[in-house]
Amino acid sequence: MTTHWIDRDVSAQAVPVSVNMVDRIIVGETAPMRQLKRMIAAVAVSEAAVLVRGPTGAGKELVAEALHRASGRKGALIAVNCAAIPAELLESELFGHEKGAFTGAERARPGRIEQAAGGTLFLDEIGDMPLALQAKLLRVLETRRIQRLGASGEQTVDFRLVTATHRDLTAAVADGTFRADLFFRISVFPLTVPSLAERTADIPLILARLIEDYSSTNPAAEPPHFDLGAIRALSAHPWPGNIRELKNVLMRAFVMLPGRMVTARHVRDNLLGMEMPEPETADIALPEPPAPQAKGDLPDPSQFHDALQRLGDIDLRGYIRDIEVALIEAALDKRQGNVAQAADALRLRRTTLIEKMKKFGIRRGLAA
Numbered sequence: 001m002t003t004h005w006i007d008r009d010v011s012a013q014a015v016p017v018s019v020n021m022v023d024r025i026i027v028g029e030t031a032p033m034r035q036l037k038r039m040i041a042a043v044a045v046s047e048a049a050v051l052v053r054g055p056t057g058a059g060k061e062l063v064a065e066a067l068h069r070a071s072g073r074k075g076a077l078i079a080v081n082c083a084a085i086p087a088e089l090l091e092s093e094l095f096g097h098e099k100g101a102f103t104g105a106e107r108a109r110p111g112r113i114e115q116a117a118g119g120t121l122f123l124d125e126i127g128d129m130p131l132a133l134q135a136k137l138l139r140v141l142e143t144r145r146i147q148r149l150g151a152s153g154e155q156t157v158d159f160r161l162v163t164a165t166h167r168d169l170t171a172a173v174a175d176g177t178f179r180a181d182l183f184f185r186i187s188v189f190p191l192t193v194p195s196l197a198e199r200t201a202d203i204p205l206i207l208a209r210l211i212e213d214y215s216s217t218n219p220a221a222e223p224p225h226f227d228l229g230a231i232r233a234l235s236a237h238p239w240p241g242n243i244r245e246l247k248n249v250l251m252r253a254f255v256m257l258p259g260r261m262v263t264a265r266h267v268r269d270n271l272l273g274m275e276m277p278e279p280e281t282a283d284i285a286l287p288e289p290p291a292p293q294a295k296g297d298l299p300d301p302s303q304f305h306d307a308l309q310r311l312g313d314i315d316l317r318g319y320i321r322d323i324e325v326a327l328i329e330a331a332l333d334k335r336q337g338n339v340a341q342a343a344d345a346l347r348l349r350r351t352t353l354i355e356k357m358k359k360f361g362i363r364r365g366l367a368a
């Protein structure tokens with residue numbers, strides 16, 4: 001593909017195919033994600049080996065997929081998780097084998113490198129590859145030739161290499177568990193996927209995509225909805241498991257709160273805290289009008305949202321009047337009926353407070 005990258009900010013009309021493609025695969029509009037997507041689109045069309053770094057569950061495999069799809073390469077994307085395959089099997093998995101190469105090799109089998117011909121080979125958790133195999137991989141990268149186990153000859157394979165790791169490979173090189181020459185071969189173009197905690201502003205967009213994906217494979221499932229308080233509560237979570245953890249939280253919401261409005265309290269108690277939520281039909285009243293001591297103790301307005309969902313209709317003026325009365329009485333009580341001090345505490349002019357007290361029939365603090 002002969003794509004030149006053009007910044008969307010610079011030319012909204014001339015968005016190249018690869019940028020669109022990457023945008024469709026990877027969700028996120030925060031600055032680190034836009035930067036990452038620009039780099040993916042730029043490097044996808046080259047032959048450069050890409051090393052994707054980032055914490056677990058942050059989307060490294062998705063970056064490999066975006067690189068492959070935007071590369072225009074006709075072959076397949078072949079993924080191998082080096083940490084998930086026992087060391088003694090990894091070599092035949094990667095290189096393949098001829099019939100009779102070892103006990104149990106009843107048929108010849110192409111390896112994953114061969115299968116990636118014309119496409120992309122994605123080696124996940126490359127930091128876990130045994131040293132002996134690292135030497136063999138290095139040779140393949142230098143010669144672009146492979147030899148199946150038990151074969152007499154070699155064959156040339158054209159593939160694009162993308163690797164990923166959540167480990168610090170420079171530290172692994174320093175302590176001798178990763179070959180320095182291989183490190184330089186695979187990290188021609190290093191990319192770093194930011195943790196979810198570094199891009200919490202993307203949570204609504206990512207949730208929308210995850211809900212869409214889940215709903216398309218589970219059409220009978222009723223998607224939960226997230227109110228502003230819920231989004232704030234999700235954004236305050238540290239997300240050590242990144243997007244994979246967010247996905248789990250969403251699955252819980254589908255199961256525990258189908259079709260419901262998810263609030264901050266649901267996030268804390270049911271989705272992160274794992275308590276079973278109250279059934280939607282429960283006879284739950286609006287929260288008591290508050291009598292707070294400090295601003296930080298005021299109830300989170302998102303709980304009104306939840307209560308309203310269940311109650312349906314509500315006398316808004318009457319309820320807001322009750323809250324005003326409760327707060328004014330509390331302020332007066334705290335200041336032994338001193339109207340001027342209570343007005344200060346409520347950020348009202350004294351005359352406004354007196355008007356309200358007359359309107360609501362609050363007598364404390366007023367001369368008879």
Ligand SMILES: Nc1ncnc2c1ncn2[C@@H]1O[C@H](COP(=O)(O)OP(=O)(O)OP(=O)(O)O)[C@@H](O)[C@H]1O
Nearest residue numbers: 026027055056057058059060061062206209243244
């Ligand atoms: N930006 C994103 N938008 C939507 N879904 C995403 C995004 N990034 C990751 N995901 C989803 O989150 C899950 C974890 O992503 P992925 O497997 O790519 O992470 P990883 O960094 O490769 O994890 P590991 O380190 O465990 O291999 C996947 O289901 C993936 O589809």
